[in-house]
Amino acid sequence: MDLSYSPEEQAFQAEVRGFLATHLPEHISSAVRAGGELSKEIMEEWHALLNAKGWLATTWPTAFGGPGWSPVERHIFEEECCRAYAPRIVPFGVSMLGPVLQKFGSKAQQDHYLPRILDGTDWWCQGYSEPGAGSDLASLKTRAVRDGDHYVINGQKTWTTLGQHADWIFCLCRTDPEAKPQAGISFILVDLNTPGIEMRPIKLIEGGHEVNEVFFTDVRVPVGNLVGEENKGWTIAKYLLTHERTGIAGVGFSIQALEEVKALARKLRRGGRPLIEDPLFAARLARVEVDLEAMKITNLRMLFQAQKQGAPGPETSILKIKGTLINQELRDLARRALGPLAAPMGVATESNLLFGPPDTGNNAARYFNNRKTSIFGGSNEIQRNILTKTMLEL
Amino acid sequence: MDFTPTETRQMLADSLRRYLAEQYPADHRNAVAYDAPFHDPAKWAELVDLGVLHALVPEGMGGFGGTGFDVTTVFEALGAALCPEPVLPALIAANLLILAGQDVAPLMDGSKTYAAAWMEPDAPFALQDITMTATTSDGGYRLSGRKSLVYGGAAASHILVAARLNGTLALFEMQASETTVEAYAMIDGGGAAELLLDNTEARLLLADASGAWEQAFEATTLALCAEAVGAMQWAYDTTLDYLKQRKQFGVPIGTFQVLQHRTVDLLMEIEQARSITIKAASEFGGPESARYTSMAKHLIGRAARQVVEETIQMHGGIAMTWEYPLSHYAKRLTMLDAQLGDTDEHLSRLLAGYAG
Numbered sequence: 077m078d079l080s081y082s083p084e085e086q087a088f089q090a091e092v093r094g095f096l097a098t099h100l101p102e103h104i105s106s107a108v109r110a111g112g113e114l115s116k117e118i119m120e121e122w123h124a125l126l127n128a129k130g131w132l133a134t135t136w137p138t139a140f141g142g143p144g145w146s147p148v149e150r151h152i153f154e155e156e157c158c159r160a161y162a163p164r165i166v167p168f169g170v171s172m173l174g175p176v177l178q179k180f181g182s183k184a185q186q187d188h189y190l191p192r193i194l195d196g197t198d199w200w201c202q203g204y205s206e207p208g209a210g211s212d213l214a215s216l217k218t219r220a221v222r223d224g225d226h227y228v229i230n231g232q233k234t235w236t237t238l239g240q241h242a243d244w245i246f247c248l249c250r251t252d253p254e255a256k257p258q259a260g261i262s263f264i265l266v267d268l269n270t271p272g273i274e275m276r277p278i279k280l281i282e283g284g285h286e287v288n289e290v291f292f293t294d295v296r297v298p299v300g301n302l303v304g305e306e307n308k309g310w311t312i313a314k315y316l317l318t319h320e321r322t323g324i325a326g327v328g329f330s331i332q333a334l335e336e337v338k339a340l341a342r343k344l345r346r347g348g349r350p351l352i353e354d355p356l357f358a359a360r361l362a363r364v365e366v367d368l369e370a371m372k373i374t375n376l377r378m379l380f381q382a383q384k385q386g387a388p389g390p391e392t393s394i395l396k397i398k399g400t401l402i403n404q405e406l407r408d409l410a411r412r413a414l415g416p417l418a419a420p421m422g423v424a425t426e427s428n429l430l431f432g433p434p435d436t437g438n439n440a441a442r443y444f445n446n447r448k449t450s451i452f453g454g455s456n457e458i459q460r461n462i463l464t465k466t467m468l469e470l
Numbered sequence: 471m472d473f474t475p476t477e478t479r480q481m482l483a484d485s486l487r488r489y490l491a492e493q494y495p496a497d498h499r500n501a502v503a504y505d506a507p508f509h510d511p512a513k514w515a516e517l518v519d520l521g522v523l524h525a526l527v528p529e530g531m532g533g534f535g536g537t538g539f540d541v542t543t544v545f546e547a548l549g550a551a552l553c554p555e556p557v558l559p560a561l562i563a564a565n566l567l568i569l570a571g572q573d574v575a576p577l578m579d580g581s582k583t584y585a586a587a588w589m590e591p592d593a594p595f596a597l598q599d600i601t602m603t604a605t606t607s608d609g610g611y612r613l614s615g616r617k618s619l620v621y622g623g624a625a626a627s628h629i630l631v632a633a634r635l636n637g638t639l640a641l642f643e644m645q646a647s648e649t650t651v652e653a654y655a656m657i658d659g660g661g662a663a664e665l666l667l668d669n670t671e672a673r674l675l676l677a678d679a680s681g682a683w684e685q686a687f688e689a690t691t692l693a694l695c696a697e698a699v700g701a702m703q704w705a706y707d708t709t710l711d712y713l714k715q716r717k718q719f720g721v722p723i724g725t726f727q728v729l730q731h732r733t734v735d736l737l738m739e740i741e742q743a744r745s746i747t748i749k750a751a752s753e754f755g756g757p758e759s760a761r762y763t764s765m766a767k768h769l770i771g772r773a774a775r776q777v778v779e780e781t782i783q784m785h786g787g788i789a790m791t792w793e794y795p796l797s798h799y800a801k802r803l804t805m806l807d808a809q810l811g812d813t814d815e816h817l818s819r820l821l822a823g824y825a826g
Contacts, residue, residue: 077539078472079752085471148471338824352824362820366746366765373745380473394738460734461727468710468733470724 079376081152089152096160099125105161111438113284114163116241120196122163123170127194133170140178140190147382150323151375158328166238169193169200172316173246176263180304180312189265203233203247203266203290204313211458213248214257214310218292220249220264222299227251227264229272229295235452239275239288243268252307263309265301272296280448282441283421317454324392325375325399326449330368333406337361340413340439351413360412364405371398390466393459400449400456411443418443473748478534479543482525486544489520490551496795499659503554503798506653507624508661514555514625518580526561526689531568532575538754541689542696542747549700552799554660556622561693562586565686566630570641570676585626585646587617587665588683595811597683602633604640604672611635611642611674613667623663624653631665631672632683641679642672658801688763691810692754695747695766698806702740702777705799709733709781716785729784736780739773746770761823764816771813774803 081089104118126132134150136142145153157164165171174193177186192198209216218231229249239245245266252260268275272295278287304312341352341361351357375395382388411418418440450456464470475483493513502510525540527533535541541561548557560577563584567574576582593599604611613633620629629649631642650666676682710733713724723729743766750766753759778800782789789796807813 077475077748077752079749081471355818355821358821358824359817361824362768362817366769366820367742369749369762369765370742370746370769373749374741376471377473377741377745377748380471391741394741397734398738398742457731460731463734463737464727464730467737468713468724468730470710470713470722470730470733 079373081148085148085152088149089156092153092156093160095129095131096156096162099129100160100162101125104163108161108163111442113286116199119163119166119241123165123196126165127196132165132194133174134165135171136174136178140174140186141194147379147388151379154323155328155331158332161332166199168202168238168242168246169198172202173200176246176303176312176316179315180263184300185265185303198244199238199242201236201239201242201245201268201288203236203245205235206232207234207289211455213313214261216248216250216261218247218249219253220247220251220262220297222251223296225299226296227299227302229264229266229292229297231292232289233292234278234287234289236275236288236290237286239268239290240277240285245290246303248309248313251309255307258310260307261309261313262306263303263312264297265303266292266295266297270295270297280445282444284441284445286445324453325371325395326403327368327372327375327399330371330399330403330406333403333410334365334368337406337409337413340410344413344417357409357413360405360409364402364409367398367402367405371395371402374398390462393454393462393466396453397450397456397459403449404443404446407439407443407446410439414439475539475543479539482521482540483543483547485520486522486547487550489516490547490553494551494553496552496798499552499554500792500798503659504655506655506661508653508655508659509555509625511625515580517555517557518578522557523560523564523578523580526557527564527568527574527578532578538692538751541693541754542699542751545693545696546700549697549802550704552659552701552704552795552802556583556585556625556660558690558693558697559585559622559626562621562686562690563628563630565689566641566675566679566682569682569685570679572675582628583622583626584628584630585620585622585663586630586632586686587620587623588632589617589619590615591618594808595815597632597639597680597687600632600634600639602631602667604633604635604642604674605669611672612669613642613644613672614669615667617665617667620651620663620665622661623651623665624661626651629665630675631667632679633672635674635677638678639680639683640674641676641682643675644670644672656805658805659798684760687810688754688759691763691767692747692750694806694809695743695750695763695770698770698774698803699740699744699747701799701803701806702743702774705777705781705796705803706733706736706740708796708799709736709784712785723784732780732784736777739776743770743773761820764811764819767811768813768816768820771807771816774807775813778803 104122107114107118123132130143133142134145134153138144170193177189206216220227220229245268247264247266248261249264250260251262272293274291275288277285278289280286342350344351346354378392522544524533525535525544528536563586564574564577577584590600602615604613626646629644629646632639633642649670651663653661653663656662714722716723746766746769750762753762782800788794
């Protein structure tokens with residue numbers, strides 16, 4: 077038993093820390109700290125900085141221009157990025173489509189799309205969920221009908237995250253309505269500039285614009301945009317959902333949130349004393365801190381397994397469930413610490429940040445927004461179904 | 471980073487588990503755990519021969535272990551088998567004796583058995599609450615009053631006692647034969663005793679023993695966490711089997727989603743409990759040892775209650791019977807929370823760390 081990083085991993089950690097200290101611009105980290113939506117420009121600027129270093133596509137093997145990191149190195153990188161308040165890497169092109177094309181795409185698709193993901197030419201979004209197909213994704217109805225050298229797509233996608241910035245969307249479409257639900261689905265790449273596509277914003281609970289709905293009316297897409305075989309899209313969808321799960325616990329973000337809550341609770345006063353000395357508040361805080369300490373080790377144990385077996389197993393669903401619950405609890409505590417002071421709406425600025433930088437703002441908005449984490453990416457109930465099948469074998 | 475046990479510890483765990491599975495089946499355990507002397511002296515001798523006590527003592531002191539992971543290896547195996555042998559009192563005593571500069575060889579070879587007496591009715595957890603005070607006469611020391619819940623008291627040849635000397639918490643030793651030991655079974659099996667002292671002569675081992683008691687408690691708290699992990703895993707595995715076998719409405723009850731998701735929740739809590747225990751073991755003896763031990767004991771208390779109440783509920787009536795082994799695991803896991811600081815006590819110790 078040894079819980080510490082190896083000397084090589086420690087050296088890697090120092091290298092990442094050094095890079096972030098010198099290359100993460102202050103205006104970017106302070107935008108992340110403020111806790112609101114990040115502009116497209118900021119996300120693109122950060123992607124370009126990482127790509128110049130060769131650190132953007134953290135899960136890609138070196139053959140495709142990735143850094144070829146181990147699961148532990150990826151974990152260290154994510155942890156350090158959180159610590160430094162770097163933006164999250166937008167996952168749709170880099171972490172989702174990239175690995176799919178590497179496994180299922182043709183040589184021509186790989187040669188064309190992968191470099192454009194890295195250099196930011198194409199911004200991708202995900203076309204999976206539909207109004208009638210959420211947890212039951214295989215019931216999706218968006219149709220793609222073969223017509224000569226094209227597919228003609230009709231239907232609607234929803235919850236399309238950051239679709240407003242995207243140039244392309246990868247879609248699951250039904251190509252065989254007669255087959256069993258999972259057997260008639262294909263994975264198709266669609267240029268969002270194609271006629272017949274309309275993207276509408278969905279305003280979220282806290283007022284932010286993060287997700288969209290996408291309408292497809294007689295959208296003609298070249299058959300060359302099919303990835304893998306026709307009607308085998310479900311295999312790709314499953315691969316994508318289970319492929320990259322090492323960062324799923326969001327431990328780095330929870331460590332960040334815990335530090336923020338502690339900082340708030342030390343500064344805010346109740347009855348003349350720091351809030352952190354209020355035993356009822358402190359008890360809530362200590363409980364979740366213990367959960368997080370355990371989560372850190374659970375996460376490392378599963379990373380260790382993934383490193384040994386070559387791939388993360390189904391037990392990583394535990395990380396998703398527990399990780400999101402812990403993060404939601406911490407966001408609740410930040411809102412709770414501020415009490416009525418959390419009410420002002422809008423982007424955090426010097427004037428409505430209670431203490432000014434380096435404190436964070438938007439704590440009520442972030443609490444409400446973070447309720448999504450137990451719903452998306454396979455709801456926590458779906459994760460329990462997965463664990464029931466795989467770990468409990470019930 | 472490496473989460474595989476060393477070869478030596480794996481061998482110890484394997485041999486201990488094999489021995490307990492063969493020699494300590496549930497019916498034998500229940501036959502000895504509730505009647506004097508509340509354990510099986512023959513099996514105790516065999517466990518000693520297996521090296522269970524040597525594993526709790528550092529190499530420099532004649533053992534072959536004594537680190538956090540040695541302690542958790544032994545106690546996780548004991549917990550999985552619900553073993554009522556007095557290893558816990560031996561662990562406290564070994565730590566106290568070492569810190570008092572005493573020879574632990576007789577403890578390790580089984581020629582002396584020790585119990586530790588610190589608890590008082592108004593001092594269930596914290597050392598600073600202990601009030602028993604030593605008096606001096608003719609250059610010797612005498613103790614009066616009552617010590618409660620002396621674990622392993624019935625089986626002990628020697629008793630280590632916590633009492634104040636000039637206001638400072640000290641460590642005394644006495645022979646069990648020189649005092650009144652009223653032994654009884656505990657509800658979760660195993661024996662404890664009330665120690666009734668009436669101007670009883672005691673030998674002073676260490677005048678300022680606060681640190682020694684604290685360190686001994688830390689090791690023992692870690693041991694309790696590991697014991698709980700072993701017992702929770704057993705309760706979980708047993709429940710999972712039951713969900714697959716037990717049929718109602720014509721189908722195994724494990725096909726019901728309401729039970730599936732609750733079982734997944736237990737799986738997650740047990741993994742988290744295991745993780746925090748690993749963390750506490752790795753920090754054991756270091757500057758953050760007390761904090762992580764408190765974290766572990768706090769989380770174990772929460773997890774154990776959920777595991778106990780849910781595994782009984784999912785079994786239904788059968789788990790309410792003395793006959794069905796789960797009921798005894800349930801009692802042990804519940805009462806274990808109350809030993810050396812329950813979930814709230816350790817939470818409040820963590821809160822104290824926030825102030826200032």
